[in-house]
Amino acid sequence: MPVKVGILGLQGAVEPHMKALTACGAEPRVVRLPDQIAAVDALIIPGGESTTMGILMERFGVKDALLRHAEQGKPMYGTCAGMILMAKEIEGSDQARLGLMDTRVARNSFGRQVDSFEAAVDVPAVGEEPFRAVFIRAPHVVSGGEGVEVLSVFQERIVLVRQGHLLASAFHPELTDDLRLHRYFLQIVNEL
Amino acid sequence: MTSEKSTWRTKVGLAEMLKGGVIMDVVNAEQAKIAEEAGAVSVMALERVPADIRRDGGVARMSDPKMIKDIMAMVTIPVMAKVRIGHFVEAQILEALGVDFIDESEVLTPADEYFHIDKHAFKVPFVCGCRDLGEALRRIGEGAAMIRTKGEAGSGNVVEAVRHMRSVQSGIRHLQGLRRDEMMTEAKNLGAPYDLLVEVAETGKLPVPNFSAGGVATPADAALMMQLGAETVFVGSGIFKSGDPKERAKAIVSAVMHYDNPSVLAEISEGLGEPMSGLDVRTMPEEERMANRGW
Numbered sequence: 001m002p003v004k005v006g007i008l009g010l011q012g013a014v015e016p017h018m019k020a021l022t023a024c025g026a027e028p029r030v031v032r033l034p035d036q037i038a039a040v041d042a043l044i045i046p047g048g049e050s051t052t053m054g055i056l057m058e059r060f061g062v063k064d065a066l067l068r069h070a071e072q073g074k075p076m077y078g079t080c081a082g083m084i085l086m087a088k089e090i091e092g093s094d095q096a097r098l099g100l101m102d103t104r105v106a107r108n109s110f111g112r113q114v115d116s117f118e119a120a121v122d123v124p125a126v127g128e129e130p131f132r133a134v135f136i137r138a139p140h141v142v143s144g145g146e147g148v149e150v151l152s153v154f155q156e157r158i159v160l161v162r163q164g165h166l167l168a169s170a171f172h173p174e175l176t177d178d179l180r181l182h183r184y185f186l187q188i189v190n191e192l
Numbered sequence: 193m194t195s196e197k198s199t200w201r202t203k204v205g206l207a208e209m210l211k212g213g214v215i216m217d218v219v220n221a222e223q224a225k226i227a228e229e230a231g232a233v234s235v236m237a238l239e240r241v242p243a244d245i246r247r248d249g250g251v252a253r254m255s256d257p258k259m260i261k262d263i264m265a266m267v268t269i270p271v272m273a274k275v276r277i278g279h280f281v282e283a284q285i286l287e288a289l290g291v292d293f294i295d296e297s298e299v300l301t302p303a304d305e306y307f308h309i310d311k312h313a314f315k316v317p318f319v320c321g322c323r324d325l326g327e328a329l330r331r332i333g334e335g336a337a338m339i340r341t342k343g344e345a346g347s348g349n350v351v352e353a354v355r356h357m358r359s360v361q362s363g364i365r366h367l368q369g370l371r372r373d374e375m376m377t378e379a380k381n382l383g384a385p386y387d388l389l390v391e392v393a394e395t396g397k398l399p400v401p402n403f404s405a406g407g408v409a410t411p412a413d414a415a416l417m418m419q420l421g422a423e424t425v426f427v428g429s430g431i432f433k434s435g436d437p438k439e440r441a442k443a444i445v446s447a448v449m450h451y452d453n454p455s456v457l458a459e460i461s462e463g464l465g466e467p468m469s470g471l472d473v474r475t476m477p478e479e480e481r482m483a484n485r486g487w
Contacts, residue, residue, distance in 0.1 A: 010449055011212040011233055013205075032449065047209050048233070049269050055231040056449060060456075081209070093268070113270060113292035114315045116202035119195035136205045137270070137292070155195075175205050 003189050006031035006040035008066070010056040012048020012081060016174035020182045034065035042075040042189045045082030047136065047172050050107070053081055054096030063098065070100050073192060075165040077185045083161075083168035084139050091142065101163050102145030109140045109157065121154045121171070126180040133159070133171035140170050165192060203317035203337035206270070206292065207401040210234055210338075210424060214414070214445050215403070217241050217428040220259065221266040227431070230441035234270040234293070236426065237263045242299050242346025242406075242482070243429035243468065252300040254282040257289055264290070272319070277486050278304025280313075287316045293338070294318050296331075298485035299345045299428075308486065311335030321405065323356045323483055325363030326382035329392070330487075332400055333385040339398055341422070342483040343406020346429050348470030350407040350416065352483055357404055357420045367393040406483065409434070409467045411447030411460055418451035435465035 002025060007017045009030035021028035021044075031037045043066070045053070057063040070076055078086040085097050089104040110117070116137060120130035133154070140157035144150065152160035152169075159170040160181075165188060173181040213233020218224045224235045239255045240248065254275050264271045270292035275282035277296055282303075286294050296309055298321050311318040312335035320331035321342035328339045341360060343353030363382075367389060370378055375393065379386040391399055404422035408414050409430040417425050427444055434440045443460045450456035478484065 009212065013208040013211060015211075016208065048211075049209065049213060051228060051269055052213055052231050052233045052445075055229070056445070059446060095268075107268065112290045113202075113206055113317065114198060114287065114290060116206065117195040117197045118199050118201060134201055134205055136202055136209060172205060175201060175208070 002027040003042060003186060004029070004040045005186075005189075006037060006043045008032075008043060008045045008053075010048070010053045010062065012046040012053065013172070013174060014046050016172075017044050017046050020174050020179055024179055024182050024186055026186055032062070034061045037062070037065040037069055040074075042185070043069055043077075044185075045076065045078040045085055046174070047080035047082065050081040050084040051095050054085060057085075057098075058096055063096075066098055067100075070098070070166065073165055075167070075185065075188045075192065076100070077167040079169050079172055079174065080136065080138060083141070083170055086166060086168050087141075101161070101166050101168060102148055103161060103163075103168070104142045104144075105139045106142050107139045108137050110135055110138050113137055119154065121152050121159060123152045123160060123181070125151050126184050131173070131180065132176050132178060133173070134175045135171045138170045141168075198315035200337070204400050206317055207319075207338035210270070211401055212424050212448060214424065214441075214448050215272065215426045216431055216441060217426075218263065218432070221262045223432055223437075224263045224267045226438055227441060228267045228269055230438060231445035232269060232441065233424070234272055235263065235267060236272045236274065236295065236428075237291075238274055238299075241429040241432060243348070243433050244346075245299060246346040246480070246482075254279070254285065254300070257285065260286070260289055260291060274300055275309070276300040277302040278307050278309060280309045283309055283314060287314055291316065296320050296336075298342060298482045302485050308334055319403075321483075321486060322360065324359040325367070325392075326384045327487070328360055328398060328402070329382065329384035329388045332388060332398065336400065338401050338403065340403040340405040340426055343404065343408070344473050344476075345406045345482050347407050347473055347476070348409045348430060348433070348468040349473050350409070350413045351473055353404050353407045353417060354420065356483070357417060357422060360398070360402065361421045364392055364396060364398070368396055408444070409470060411443045411457060411464075414444045414447045415451040415457055418448060424448055430468055433468035435467075440464050440467070
């Protein structure tokens with residue numbers, strides 16, 4: 001049975017994740033309402049604007065459904081805005097969030113849009129070959145608690161973390177053709 | 193390790209991140225805050241909303257950098273600002289300010305009647321307006337990382353937005369039906385780059401995100417544009433020229449997210465107060481139409 005993966009469709013780069021997951025053989029679908037969220041095995045929070053998504057989560061009971069998903073031990077992967085929303089602490093901000101991961105993140109920590117960049121980053125967990133990572137107004141993890149495993153560091157900033165069934169990256173694997181991180185996430189789903 | 197700044201992928205990537213969000217025109221930091229709190233994904237900083245530009249007449253130019261900086265300091269979402277068509281120095285100034293997206297816009301008075309800006313020459317991404325597929329592909333050829341159909345800005349009337357979106361979409365469907373040996377003639381007729389034409393025929397969509405602008409005044413208008421194929425909407429005068437901007441802004445944001453769910457749309461359309469009054473585009477003199485600026 002292919003894994004049913006929901007991509008949270010409040011706003012943001014939903015379609016590139018759909019493509020990547022389909023290419024990995026999963027069964028992706030866009031989820032926007034609580035009953036849709038309850039029906040999936042795993043969930044991706046895509047890139048977009050974390051402030052906007054945080055506000056939209058508070059409408060139509062979406063936030064509670066996401067918290068329940070994580071409580072049930074179902075895997076969740078946040079890219080960029082998703083990493084911010086999953087963090088417990090966001091530097092200098094009281095914006096709405098899920099607060100699922102024991103992490104402290106800084107927003108826009110590489111600068112504004114004109115400083116957005118691509119670079120090869122090392123992600124040993126998915127192989128020796130460096131990962132072509134796209135950073136767009138990207139955050140980074142300033143610090144993580146005991147259960148937080150650091151999977152990649154770039155320019156002395158933590159850019160990929162895992163805490164059990166939760167995964168978060170500061171960059172956008174969905175904007176390249178490299179499927180290794182999506183496969184890694186699906187592996188977490190299959191482990192559980 | 194080396195990194196490469198402002199690549200085509202990071203430019204189009206930001207446009208991807210804005211999909212399904214609403215970009216709102218604001219004229220000061222206070223409005224920017226209201227927009228952000230209502231769930232706007234980005235704000236467009238400008239001195240006057242299109243409805244007022246239309247009313248006041250005269251030459252409309254890039255906004256005062258001070259006002260743009262105030263707005264950038266007030267919100268964490270990306271900030272866009274407009275430059276006149278062809279005015280590449282206004283664009284250099286906005287890039288120096290660090291705005292996140294530049295709109296080379298027909299809402300301002302054009303500075304050049306023959307040439308648009310060479311947008312590949314900039315680090316900051318650009319969005320440009322279009323009325324049909326040919327115009328969209330010319331702008332993408334020049335380096336626009338996002339396209340928006342023009343509509344008729346400041347009219348509060350969605351009819352032109354619908355016309356332009358349908359024109360782009362039917363243009364794409366038409367291309368898909370062509371044989372390969374018919375493509376060059378089609379490129380000549382559309383006045384659009386051949387390679388981009390071939391790409392669109394293969395993928396069935398524009399190479400960059402396609403948003404809708406110009407005339408959206410209600411949640412239903414926003415959902416209409418989404419169902420017609422827009423990947424999100426710009427709302428200019430429609431919010432801050434309405435009776436209750438805060439509630440209307442929230443409702444339009446929700447409408448874009450639930451554009452295909454009529455029962456949710458019914459719920460959020462309730463009790464929003466007066467929309468902006470709007471103009472009949474049919475009786476508007478040709479020279480007053482902003483959509484005719486640019487080519």
